[in-house]
Amino acid sequence: MNEAVGKPRVVNLGIQTFYDALVWQGVECVQIEWTPPVRQDEETEALLDQYL
Numbered sequence: 001m002n003e004a005v006g007k008p009r010v011v012n013l014g015i016q017t018f019y020d021a022l023v024w025q026g027v028e029c030v031q032i033e034w035t036p037p038v039r040q041d042e043e044t045e046a047l048l049d050q051y052l
Contacts, residue, residue, distance in 0.1 A: 010029040012019040019031040040048075 008027055010022055010027055011032060012022065012029055013032050013034045016031070019029060022029045
């Protein structure tokens with residue numbers, strides 16, 4: 001067995017409860033707040049620009 005392998009280290013994207021569970025278990029991790037970009041057609045984007 002490779003002795004260089006230690007505890008897991010995790011980068012978590014977005015799901016806070018997953019990150020919280022890892023921290024609770026003592027896993028070294030980093031939380032990154034991320035959501036997928038919204039994609040919409042040009043007509044919808046123009047309407048949103050007009051009203052927002």
